[in-house]
Amino acid sequence: MKPQEALSPEPASDGSTKQALWEKLQRAIRSRMKPEQFETWFRRAALASVDGETLRIAVQNSFSRDWLRTYYSEALAESVREVLHDSRRVEVIVDPELLLQSQVPVGAPGQPARSASGPQALATPAVEPAGPNGTLAREARALGTQRAGDNTRGLLATSDVGLNPKYTFDNFVVGPCNRFAHAAALGSAEAPGKAYNPFFLHGSVGLGKTHLLQSLCWAILDRNPRARILFLSCETFVNHFINSLENGDIAKFRNKYRNVDVLVVDDIHLLANKDRTQEEFFHTFNTLYQSGKQIVLSSDSPPKDIPSLQERLVSRFKWGLVTEIEPPCFETRMAILKRKSRERGRELSDDIASMLAERIDSNIRELEGAVTKLLGFAGVSGLPISAELAREALRELFHARRGQPTMEDILTLVTEHFSVRLSDLQSKKRTNAIAYPRQVAMFLARQITRHSLEEIGGFFGGRDHSTVIYAVDKIQELHEQDPATRALLDGFLGRLQAPRN
Protein backbone atom coordinates (compact mmCIF):
# COMPACT_ATOMS: atom_id res chain seq x y z
CA MET A 1 0.00 0.00 0.00
CA LYS A 2 1.29 3.44 -0.86
CA PRO A 3 1.45 6.01 1.89
CA GLN A 4 -1.54 8.26 2.25
CA GLU A 5 -0.13 11.41 0.71
CA ALA A 6 -3.01 13.67 1.47
CA LEU A 7 -3.12 12.91 5.16
CA SER A 8 -1.93 15.44 7.61
CA PRO A 9 1.07 13.97 9.38
CA GLU A 10 -0.33 11.48 11.81
CA PRO A 11 1.85 9.77 14.34
CA ALA A 12 2.36 6.10 14.94
CA SER A 13 1.56 3.10 12.85
CA ASP A 14 -0.23 2.68 9.61
CA GLY A 15 -3.14 1.32 11.61
CA SER A 16 -3.73 4.45 13.61
CA THR A 17 -3.23 6.65 10.53
CA LYS A 18 -5.85 4.65 8.73
CA GLN A 19 -8.15 4.88 11.70
CA ALA A 20 -7.74 8.65 11.83
CA LEU A 21 -8.49 8.94 8.14
CA TRP A 22 -11.50 6.71 8.53
CA GLU A 23 -12.84 8.83 11.35
CA LYS A 24 -12.54 11.95 9.24
CA LEU A 25 -14.22 10.25 6.38
CA GLN A 26 -17.00 9.02 8.61
CA ARG A 27 -17.63 12.57 9.75
CA ALA A 28 -17.76 13.74 6.16
CA ILE A 29 -20.10 10.92 5.20
CA ARG A 30 -22.30 11.52 8.22
CA SER A 31 -22.78 15.15 7.27
CA ARG A 32 -24.27 14.04 3.96
CA MET A 33 -27.12 11.91 5.22
CA LYS A 34 -29.67 11.32 7.92
CA PRO A 35 -28.24 9.92 11.15
CA GLU A 36 -30.18 6.67 10.79
CA GLN A 37 -28.82 6.14 7.30
CA PHE A 38 -25.32 6.61 8.59
CA GLU A 39 -25.97 4.25 11.49
CA THR A 40 -27.43 1.65 9.21
CA TRP A 41 -24.85 1.61 6.47
CA PHE A 42 -21.62 3.21 7.66
CA ARG A 43 -21.24 2.78 11.38
CA ARG A 44 -19.95 -0.75 10.95
CA ALA A 45 -18.05 -0.25 7.75
CA ALA A 46 -14.26 0.02 7.84
CA LEU A 47 -11.51 1.49 5.76
CA ALA A 48 -9.87 -1.48 4.09
CA SER A 49 -7.06 0.26 2.25
CA VAL A 50 -6.06 3.45 0.56
CA ASP A 51 -3.41 4.17 -2.02
CA GLY A 52 -2.72 6.91 -4.49
CA GLU A 53 -5.58 5.85 -6.71
CA THR A 54 -8.18 3.98 -4.78
CA LEU A 55 -9.78 3.99 -1.41
CA ARG A 56 -11.51 0.78 -0.38
CA ILE A 57 -14.28 0.58 2.14
CA ALA A 58 -15.17 -2.78 3.60
CA VAL A 59 -18.67 -3.83 4.54
CA GLN A 60 -19.97 -7.05 6.04
CA ASN A 61 -21.91 -8.58 3.17
CA SER A 62 -22.67 -8.32 -0.50
CA PHE A 63 -26.04 -6.84 0.18
CA SER A 64 -24.54 -3.84 1.98
CA ARG A 65 -21.94 -3.52 -0.75
CA ASP A 66 -24.58 -3.37 -3.47
CA TRP A 67 -26.66 -0.97 -1.45
CA LEU A 68 -23.74 1.40 -0.92
CA ARG A 69 -22.76 1.20 -4.56
CA THR A 70 -26.28 1.97 -5.68
CA TYR A 71 -27.30 4.65 -3.25
CA TYR A 72 -24.24 6.17 -1.67
CA SER A 73 -21.50 6.26 -4.28
CA GLU A 74 -21.96 9.98 -4.72
CA ALA A 75 -21.87 10.72 -1.00
CA LEU A 76 -18.74 8.59 -0.74
CA ALA A 77 -17.01 10.29 -3.64
CA GLU A 78 -17.82 13.72 -2.25
CA SER A 79 -16.62 12.77 1.21
CA VAL A 80 -13.34 11.51 -0.18
CA ARG A 81 -12.93 14.72 -2.14
CA GLU A 82 -13.60 16.75 0.96
CA VAL A 83 -11.13 14.89 3.14
CA LEU A 84 -8.35 14.02 0.70
CA HIS A 85 -8.74 16.96 -1.65
CA ASP A 86 -8.57 14.79 -4.73
CA SER A 87 -10.86 12.46 -6.56
CA ARG A 88 -9.55 9.08 -5.69
CA ARG A 89 -11.72 6.21 -6.78
CA VAL A 90 -13.88 4.68 -4.06
CA GLU A 91 -14.45 0.95 -4.05
CA VAL A 92 -16.76 -0.91 -1.74
CA ILE A 93 -15.66 -4.43 -0.93
CA VAL A 94 -16.92 -7.23 1.26
CA ASP A 95 -14.59 -8.19 4.07
CA PRO A 96 -16.23 -9.41 7.25
CA GLU A 97 -12.85 -10.41 8.69
CA LEU A 98 -11.52 -6.92 8.44
CA LEU A 99 -14.62 -5.52 10.05
CA LEU A 100 -14.13 -7.88 12.87
CA GLN A 101 -10.53 -6.81 13.45
CA SER A 102 -11.43 -3.17 13.23
CA GLN A 103 -13.98 -3.61 15.95
CA VAL A 104 -12.02 -5.63 18.47
CA PRO A 105 -11.78 -3.40 21.50
CA VAL A 106 -8.55 -3.51 23.47
CA GLY A 107 -8.75 -6.28 26.02
CA ALA A 108 -11.81 -7.88 24.47
CA PRO A 109 -13.00 -10.99 26.24
CA GLY A 110 -11.73 -14.31 24.97
CA GLN A 111 -13.80 -16.76 23.02
CA PRO A 112 -16.20 -18.89 24.94
CA ALA A 113 -15.58 -22.55 25.52
CA ARG A 114 -17.59 -24.57 23.05
CA SER A 115 -19.81 -27.29 24.22
CA ALA A 116 -19.44 -30.57 22.41
CA SER A 117 -23.02 -31.47 22.97
CA GLY A 118 -24.12 -30.81 19.40
CA PRO A 119 -26.88 -28.60 18.14
CA GLN A 120 -29.89 -28.29 20.32
CA ALA A 121 -32.94 -26.12 20.71
CA LEU A 122 -32.07 -22.51 21.18
CA ALA A 123 -34.74 -21.41 23.60
CA THR A 124 -32.21 -21.69 26.33
CA PRO A 125 -30.88 -19.09 28.65
CA ALA A 126 -28.71 -16.84 26.58
CA VAL A 127 -25.00 -17.19 26.29
CA GLU A 128 -22.12 -15.12 27.41
CA PRO A 129 -21.21 -12.84 24.54
CA ALA A 130 -18.48 -14.24 22.35
CA GLY A 131 -16.54 -11.02 22.16
CA PRO A 132 -17.22 -9.00 19.07
CA ASN A 133 -17.29 -12.05 16.86
CA GLY A 134 -20.92 -12.44 15.95
CA THR A 135 -20.35 -15.67 14.10
CA LEU A 136 -18.86 -17.21 17.17
CA ALA A 137 -21.67 -15.87 19.26
CA ARG A 138 -24.08 -17.57 16.92
CA GLU A 139 -22.19 -20.82 16.88
CA ALA A 140 -21.98 -20.76 20.62
CA ARG A 141 -25.74 -20.35 20.80
CA ALA A 142 -26.32 -23.03 18.24
CA LEU A 143 -24.22 -25.31 20.36
CA GLY A 144 -26.21 -24.43 23.40
CA THR A 145 -23.30 -22.87 25.22
CA GLN A 146 -24.73 -20.96 28.13
CA ARG A 147 -23.88 -19.44 31.39
CA ALA A 148 -25.86 -21.01 34.16
CA GLY A 149 -28.23 -18.75 35.99
CA ASP A 150 -28.03 -15.91 33.50
CA ASN A 151 -31.13 -15.94 31.44
CA THR A 152 -31.42 -12.25 30.91
CA ARG A 153 -29.19 -11.90 27.90
CA GLY A 154 -29.61 -12.51 24.21
CA LEU A 155 -32.63 -14.37 23.01
CA LEU A 156 -34.65 -14.53 26.16
CA ALA A 157 -35.51 -17.90 27.58
CA THR A 158 -39.11 -16.81 27.58
CA SER A 159 -39.12 -16.67 23.80
CA ASP A 160 -41.41 -19.39 22.63
CA VAL A 161 -39.25 -20.73 19.87
CA GLY A 162 -35.53 -20.89 19.49
CA LEU A 163 -34.00 -19.16 16.54
CA ASN A 164 -33.44 -21.48 13.64
CA PRO A 165 -29.72 -21.31 12.72
CA LYS A 166 -30.72 -21.57 9.06
CA TYR A 167 -32.93 -18.53 9.14
CA THR A 168 -30.23 -15.97 8.46
CA PHE A 169 -29.83 -13.17 5.96
CA ASP A 170 -27.10 -15.18 4.27
CA ASN A 171 -29.53 -17.98 3.53
CA PHE A 172 -32.24 -15.70 2.25
CA VAL A 173 -32.52 -15.49 -1.52
CA VAL A 174 -33.25 -11.93 -2.53
CA GLY A 175 -35.36 -11.14 -5.58
CA PRO A 176 -37.64 -8.35 -6.73
CA CYS A 177 -40.50 -9.72 -4.62
CA ASN A 178 -38.70 -9.48 -1.31
CA ARG A 179 -35.86 -7.05 -1.92
CA PHE A 180 -37.47 -4.26 -0.02
CA ALA A 181 -38.55 -6.44 2.88
CA HIS A 182 -35.03 -7.83 3.10
CA ALA A 183 -33.46 -4.36 3.06
CA ALA A 184 -35.86 -3.14 5.70
CA ALA A 185 -35.16 -6.11 7.98
CA LEU A 186 -31.45 -5.56 7.52
CA GLY A 187 -31.86 -1.88 8.27
CA SER A 188 -33.85 -2.58 11.43
CA ALA A 189 -31.20 -5.00 12.60
CA GLU A 190 -28.44 -2.50 12.00
CA ALA A 191 -30.04 0.20 14.08
CA PRO A 192 -32.64 -1.36 16.37
CA GLY A 193 -35.14 1.10 17.75
CA LYS A 194 -33.89 3.75 15.38
CA ALA A 195 -34.19 3.00 11.71
CA TYR A 196 -37.69 1.57 11.42
CA ASN A 197 -39.82 1.31 14.48
CA PRO A 198 -42.05 -0.59 14.42
CA PHE A 199 -41.03 -2.72 11.51
CA PHE A 200 -44.18 -4.33 10.17
CA LEU A 201 -43.76 -7.09 7.60
CA HIS A 202 -46.78 -8.58 5.88
CA GLY A 203 -47.41 -11.16 3.19
CA SER A 204 -49.07 -14.49 2.55
CA VAL A 205 -48.08 -17.68 4.21
CA GLY A 206 -44.82 -19.35 3.27
CA LEU A 207 -43.15 -16.30 1.77
CA GLY A 208 -40.35 -15.92 4.31
CA LYS A 209 -41.69 -13.65 7.04
CA THR A 210 -40.53 -15.82 9.91
CA HIS A 211 -37.23 -16.38 8.13
CA LEU A 212 -36.65 -12.63 7.86
CA LEU A 213 -37.74 -11.94 11.43
CA GLN A 214 -35.31 -14.52 12.73
CA SER A 215 -32.52 -13.27 10.47
CA LEU A 216 -33.09 -9.88 12.00
CA CYS A 217 -32.71 -11.35 15.50
CA TRP A 218 -29.52 -13.17 14.53
CA ALA A 219 -28.09 -9.99 13.06
CA ILE A 220 -28.88 -8.00 16.20
CA LEU A 221 -27.30 -10.69 18.35
CA ASP A 222 -24.27 -10.76 16.09
CA ARG A 223 -23.72 -7.10 16.69
CA ASN A 224 -24.70 -7.09 20.29
CA PRO A 225 -24.81 -10.46 21.99
CA ARG A 226 -26.26 -8.79 25.06
CA ALA A 227 -29.35 -7.56 23.27
CA ARG A 228 -32.44 -8.83 25.05
CA ILE A 229 -34.70 -10.20 22.39
CA LEU A 230 -38.12 -11.68 23.00
CA PHE A 231 -39.32 -13.64 19.99
CA LEU A 232 -42.90 -14.85 20.21
CA SER A 233 -45.75 -16.07 18.16
CA CYS A 234 -48.77 -13.91 18.67
CA GLU A 235 -50.54 -16.92 20.06
CA THR A 236 -48.04 -17.16 22.88
CA PHE A 237 -48.54 -13.52 23.72
CA VAL A 238 -52.29 -14.08 23.87
CA ASN A 239 -51.95 -17.23 25.98
CA HIS A 240 -49.52 -15.68 28.42
CA PHE A 241 -51.78 -12.72 28.82
CA ILE A 242 -54.85 -14.82 29.47
CA ASN A 243 -53.01 -17.06 31.93
CA SER A 244 -51.68 -14.10 33.81
CA LEU A 245 -55.16 -12.64 34.04
CA GLU A 246 -56.43 -15.91 35.42
CA ASN A 247 -53.56 -16.26 37.88
CA GLY A 248 -53.68 -12.65 38.93
CA ASP A 249 -50.01 -12.00 38.10
CA ILE A 250 -50.46 -9.39 35.45
CA ALA A 251 -47.67 -7.29 36.97
CA LYS A 252 -45.19 -10.07 36.29
CA PHE A 253 -46.50 -10.41 32.76
CA ARG A 254 -46.04 -6.70 32.12
CA ASN A 255 -42.60 -6.71 33.59
CA LYS A 256 -41.54 -9.49 31.30
CA TYR A 257 -42.86 -7.98 28.13
CA ARG A 258 -41.78 -4.47 28.76
CA ASN A 259 -38.30 -5.28 29.88
CA VAL A 260 -36.72 -6.15 26.56
CA ASP A 261 -34.67 -4.40 23.90
CA VAL A 262 -36.41 -6.03 20.99
CA LEU A 263 -39.88 -7.52 20.93
CA VAL A 264 -40.69 -9.65 17.92
CA VAL A 265 -44.23 -10.92 17.53
CA ASP A 266 -44.77 -13.25 14.62
CA ASP A 267 -48.24 -13.43 13.04
CA ILE A 268 -49.70 -10.44 14.84
CA HIS A 269 -52.87 -10.78 12.72
CA LEU A 270 -53.92 -13.35 15.30
CA LEU A 271 -54.79 -10.41 17.54
CA ALA A 272 -57.90 -10.10 15.36
CA ASN A 273 -61.05 -10.04 17.45
CA LYS A 274 -59.14 -10.30 20.73
CA ASP A 275 -60.09 -7.05 22.32
CA ARG A 276 -58.54 -7.38 25.74
CA THR A 277 -55.26 -8.67 24.43
CA GLN A 278 -55.20 -5.84 21.92
CA GLU A 279 -55.63 -3.45 24.80
CA GLU A 280 -52.70 -4.99 26.63
CA PHE A 281 -50.58 -5.08 23.53
CA PHE A 282 -51.30 -1.41 23.01
CA HIS A 283 -49.76 -0.61 26.40
CA THR A 284 -46.81 -2.92 25.82
CA PHE A 285 -46.25 -1.25 22.49
CA ASN A 286 -46.33 2.22 23.98
CA THR A 287 -43.94 1.41 26.78
CA LEU A 288 -41.40 -0.17 24.47
CA TYR A 289 -41.75 2.46 21.81
CA GLN A 290 -41.35 5.31 24.22
CA SER A 291 -38.17 3.87 25.58
CA GLY A 292 -36.73 3.46 22.11
CA LYS A 293 -36.97 -0.32 21.98
CA GLN A 294 -37.40 -2.08 18.67
CA ILE A 295 -40.74 -3.67 17.85
CA VAL A 296 -40.98 -6.10 14.96
CA LEU A 297 -44.24 -7.57 13.76
CA SER A 298 -45.31 -9.89 10.98
CA SER A 299 -48.79 -10.41 9.68
CA ASP A 300 -50.65 -12.04 6.82
CA SER A 301 -52.19 -8.71 5.88
CA PRO A 302 -51.48 -4.99 6.24
CA PRO A 303 -52.54 -3.38 9.53
CA LYS A 304 -55.77 -1.92 8.21
CA ASP A 305 -56.96 -5.31 6.94
CA ILE A 306 -56.59 -7.17 10.24
CA PRO A 307 -60.19 -7.74 11.26
CA SER A 308 -61.37 -5.60 14.13
CA LEU A 309 -57.92 -4.34 14.98
CA GLN A 310 -58.35 -1.23 17.11
CA GLU A 311 -57.75 1.92 15.15
CA ARG A 312 -55.08 3.12 17.55
CA LEU A 313 -53.11 -0.09 16.96
CA VAL A 314 -53.57 0.21 13.21
CA SER A 315 -52.15 3.70 13.33
CA ARG A 316 -49.26 2.72 15.59
CA PHE A 317 -48.33 -0.20 13.39
CA LYS A 318 -47.98 2.30 10.57
CA TRP A 319 -45.68 4.65 12.47
CA GLY A 320 -42.54 2.93 11.35
CA LEU A 321 -42.16 0.95 8.18
CA VAL A 322 -44.85 -1.28 6.73
CA THR A 323 -43.43 -3.58 4.09
CA GLU A 324 -44.94 -6.27 1.99
CA ILE A 325 -43.22 -9.46 0.98
CA GLU A 326 -44.65 -10.63 -2.32
CA PRO A 327 -44.83 -14.02 -3.97
CA PRO A 328 -41.58 -14.84 -5.74
CA CYS A 329 -41.25 -14.35 -9.48
CA PHE A 330 -40.04 -17.17 -11.69
CA GLU A 331 -36.34 -16.29 -11.50
CA THR A 332 -36.45 -16.04 -7.72
CA ARG A 333 -38.22 -19.39 -7.50
CA MET A 334 -35.48 -20.90 -9.64
CA ALA A 335 -32.80 -19.36 -7.44
CA ILE A 336 -34.50 -20.63 -4.28
CA LEU A 337 -34.87 -24.15 -5.66
CA LYS A 338 -31.22 -24.24 -6.59
CA ARG A 339 -30.11 -22.80 -3.28
CA LYS A 340 -32.22 -25.23 -1.28
CA SER A 341 -30.90 -28.23 -3.15
CA ARG A 342 -27.33 -27.00 -2.85
CA GLU A 343 -27.86 -26.63 0.89
CA ARG A 344 -28.82 -30.29 0.86
CA GLY A 345 -25.71 -31.26 -1.05
CA ARG A 346 -27.11 -31.70 -4.57
CA GLU A 347 -27.28 -29.44 -7.61
CA LEU A 348 -30.46 -29.13 -9.63
CA SER A 349 -30.10 -28.53 -13.34
CA ASP A 350 -31.83 -25.50 -14.84
CA ASP A 351 -34.28 -27.78 -16.61
CA ILE A 352 -35.44 -29.50 -13.47
CA ALA A 353 -35.52 -26.29 -11.46
CA SER A 354 -37.61 -24.59 -14.08
CA MET A 355 -39.99 -27.55 -14.27
CA LEU A 356 -40.66 -27.15 -10.57
CA ALA A 357 -40.64 -23.35 -10.57
CA GLU A 358 -43.34 -23.37 -13.22
CA ARG A 359 -45.61 -25.52 -11.15
CA ILE A 360 -45.11 -24.10 -7.68
CA ASP A 361 -45.60 -20.43 -7.97
CA SER A 362 -46.77 -18.92 -4.76
CA ASN A 363 -45.36 -20.55 -1.68
CA ILE A 364 -41.68 -20.91 -0.84
CA ARG A 365 -42.35 -23.53 1.77
CA GLU A 366 -43.79 -25.69 -1.00
CA LEU A 367 -40.74 -25.11 -3.16
CA GLU A 368 -38.61 -26.30 -0.30
CA GLY A 369 -40.87 -29.30 0.27
CA ALA A 370 -40.56 -30.28 -3.39
CA VAL A 371 -36.76 -30.15 -3.21
CA THR A 372 -36.72 -32.26 -0.07
CA LYS A 373 -39.01 -34.82 -1.61
CA LEU A 374 -37.16 -34.97 -4.91
CA LEU A 375 -33.74 -35.33 -3.29
CA GLY A 376 -35.12 -37.90 -0.87
CA PHE A 377 -36.52 -39.86 -3.76
CA ALA A 378 -33.25 -39.66 -5.68
CA GLY A 379 -31.34 -40.72 -2.57
CA VAL A 380 -33.47 -43.74 -1.89
CA SER A 381 -33.69 -44.89 -5.49
CA GLY A 382 -30.07 -44.11 -6.28
CA LEU A 383 -31.21 -42.62 -9.60
CA PRO A 384 -29.92 -39.38 -11.09
CA ILE A 385 -32.23 -36.39 -10.84
CA SER A 386 -33.98 -36.37 -14.19
CA ALA A 387 -37.23 -34.94 -15.47
CA GLU A 388 -38.69 -38.40 -15.25
CA LEU A 389 -37.69 -38.84 -11.64
CA ALA A 390 -39.13 -35.42 -10.80
CA ARG A 391 -42.42 -36.39 -12.39
CA GLU A 392 -42.44 -39.59 -10.40
CA ALA A 393 -41.44 -38.04 -7.07
CA LEU A 394 -43.76 -35.08 -7.35
CA ARG A 395 -46.68 -36.77 -8.98
CA GLU A 396 -49.25 -34.49 -7.41
CA LEU A 397 -47.65 -31.45 -9.02
CA PHE A 398 -47.87 -32.96 -12.44
CA HIS A 399 -51.19 -34.57 -11.87
CA ALA A 400 -53.52 -32.45 -13.94
CA ARG A 401 -57.19 -31.89 -13.35
CA ARG A 402 -59.91 -33.19 -15.57
CA GLY A 403 -61.66 -31.31 -18.33
CA GLN A 404 -61.25 -27.96 -20.00
CA PRO A 405 -60.22 -24.91 -18.02
CA THR A 406 -63.30 -23.09 -16.87
CA MET A 407 -64.06 -19.47 -16.20
CA GLU A 408 -63.74 -20.34 -12.52
CA ASP A 409 -60.18 -21.59 -13.04
CA ILE A 410 -59.30 -18.32 -14.70
CA LEU A 411 -60.86 -16.23 -11.99
CA THR A 412 -59.16 -18.19 -9.23
CA LEU A 413 -55.80 -17.84 -10.90
CA VAL A 414 -56.16 -14.13 -11.55
CA THR A 415 -57.62 -13.16 -8.17
CA GLU A 416 -54.93 -15.13 -6.38
CA HIS A 417 -52.12 -13.76 -8.43
CA PHE A 418 -53.14 -10.13 -8.13
CA SER A 419 -54.55 -10.46 -4.60
CA VAL A 420 -57.88 -9.00 -5.61
CA ARG A 421 -61.37 -10.20 -4.77
CA LEU A 422 -63.79 -11.59 -7.28
CA SER A 423 -66.25 -8.95 -6.16
CA ASP A 424 -63.69 -6.30 -7.12
CA LEU A 425 -63.41 -7.71 -10.61
CA GLN A 426 -67.18 -7.64 -10.87
CA SER A 427 -67.53 -4.18 -9.39
CA LYS A 428 -67.54 -0.88 -11.20
CA LYS A 429 -64.11 0.00 -9.85
CA ARG A 430 -61.78 1.20 -12.56
CA THR A 431 -58.55 1.84 -10.71
CA ASN A 432 -55.61 0.20 -12.39
CA ALA A 433 -55.17 -2.26 -9.52
CA ILE A 434 -58.57 -3.72 -10.37
CA ALA A 435 -59.00 -2.88 -14.05
CA TYR A 436 -55.76 -4.55 -15.10
CA PRO A 437 -56.47 -7.94 -13.49
CA ARG A 438 -60.01 -7.72 -14.89
CA GLN A 439 -58.68 -7.16 -18.39
CA VAL A 440 -56.18 -9.97 -18.00
CA ALA A 441 -58.96 -12.33 -16.94
CA MET A 442 -61.06 -11.29 -19.94
CA PHE A 443 -58.12 -11.87 -22.25
CA LEU A 444 -57.51 -15.33 -20.80
CA ALA A 445 -61.19 -16.19 -21.07
CA ARG A 446 -61.17 -15.17 -24.71
CA GLN A 447 -58.08 -17.26 -25.39
CA ILE A 448 -59.09 -20.50 -23.78
CA THR A 449 -62.82 -20.77 -23.24
CA ARG A 450 -65.62 -20.95 -25.75
CA HIS A 451 -67.64 -18.23 -24.11
CA SER A 452 -68.93 -15.43 -26.32
CA LEU A 453 -67.92 -11.83 -25.72
CA GLU A 454 -71.30 -11.18 -24.11
CA GLU A 455 -70.95 -14.18 -21.83
CA ILE A 456 -67.49 -13.10 -20.78
CA GLY A 457 -68.79 -9.60 -20.05
CA GLY A 458 -71.48 -11.24 -17.97
CA PHE A 459 -68.89 -12.79 -15.63
CA PHE A 460 -67.57 -9.34 -14.84
CA GLY A 461 -70.61 -7.61 -13.51
CA GLY A 462 -72.54 -7.50 -16.79
CA ARG A 463 -70.11 -5.54 -18.92
CA ASP A 464 -70.95 -5.27 -22.59
CA HIS A 465 -69.11 -6.90 -25.44
CA SER A 466 -67.29 -3.73 -26.53
CA THR A 467 -65.65 -3.51 -23.09
CA VAL A 468 -64.45 -7.09 -23.50
CA ILE A 469 -63.08 -6.39 -26.98
CA TYR A 470 -61.24 -3.35 -25.68
CA ALA A 471 -59.72 -5.36 -22.83
CA VAL A 472 -58.69 -8.26 -25.03
CA ASP A 473 -57.07 -5.93 -27.56
CA LYS A 474 -55.24 -3.98 -24.93
CA ILE A 475 -53.79 -7.05 -23.23
CA GLN A 476 -52.99 -8.60 -26.60
CA GLU A 477 -50.98 -5.51 -27.42
CA LEU A 478 -49.12 -5.66 -24.10
CA HIS A 479 -48.45 -9.32 -24.74
CA GLU A 480 -46.77 -8.39 -27.98
CA GLN A 481 -44.85 -5.41 -26.74
CA ASP A 482 -43.95 -5.95 -23.12
CA PRO A 483 -41.79 -8.95 -22.22
CA ALA A 484 -42.86 -8.92 -18.57
CA THR A 485 -46.54 -9.04 -19.47
CA ARG A 486 -45.82 -11.71 -22.02
CA ALA A 487 -44.06 -13.85 -19.43
CA LEU A 488 -46.92 -13.39 -17.01
CA LEU A 489 -49.63 -14.22 -19.53
CA ASP A 490 -47.76 -17.15 -20.97
CA GLY A 491 -47.33 -18.44 -17.43
CA PHE A 492 -51.09 -18.18 -16.88
CA LEU A 493 -51.86 -19.83 -20.19
CA GLY A 494 -49.37 -22.59 -19.51
CA ARG A 495 -50.96 -23.38 -16.19
CA LEU A 496 -54.50 -23.25 -17.46
CA GLN A 497 -53.69 -25.41 -20.43
CA ALA A 498 -51.41 -27.90 -18.70
CA PRO A 499 -52.33 -31.41 -19.85
CA ARG A 500 -55.33 -32.79 -18.05
CA ASN A 501 -56.51 -36.31 -17.72
Ligand code: ADP
Ligand atom coordinates in the same frame (compact mmCIF):
# COMPACT_ATOMS: atom_id res chain seq x y z
P1 ADP B 1 -43.88 -17.33 6.52
O1 ADP B 1 -43.44 -17.01 7.91
O2 ADP B 1 -44.02 -16.11 5.66
O3 ADP B 1 -45.08 -18.20 6.45
P2 ADP B 1 -41.39 -18.76 6.43
O4 ADP B 1 -40.45 -17.70 6.86
O5 ADP B 1 -41.75 -19.80 7.43
O6 ADP B 1 -42.71 -18.14 5.81
O7 ADP B 1 -40.77 -19.43 5.12
C1 ADP B 1 -41.15 -20.71 4.66
C2 ADP B 1 -39.92 -21.47 4.22
O8 ADP B 1 -39.42 -20.89 3.04
C3 ADP B 1 -38.81 -21.42 5.24
O9 ADP B 1 -38.18 -22.67 5.30
C4 ADP B 1 -37.85 -20.39 4.69
O10 ADP B 1 -36.51 -20.67 5.03
C5 ADP B 1 -38.07 -20.51 3.22
N1 ADP B 1 -37.89 -19.22 2.54
C6 ADP B 1 -38.79 -18.23 2.42
N2 ADP B 1 -38.30 -17.21 1.72
C7 ADP B 1 -37.05 -17.56 1.37
C8 ADP B 1 -36.01 -16.92 0.61
N3 ADP B 1 -36.20 -15.73 0.05
N4 ADP B 1 -34.84 -17.56 0.48
C9 ADP B 1 -34.66 -18.78 1.02
N5 ADP B 1 -35.60 -19.44 1.72
C10 ADP B 1 -36.78 -18.85 1.91
Ligand code: MG
Ligand atom coordinates in the same frame (compact mmCIF):
# COMPACT_ATOMS: atom_id res chain seq x y z
MG1 MG C 1 -44.30 -17.57 9.71
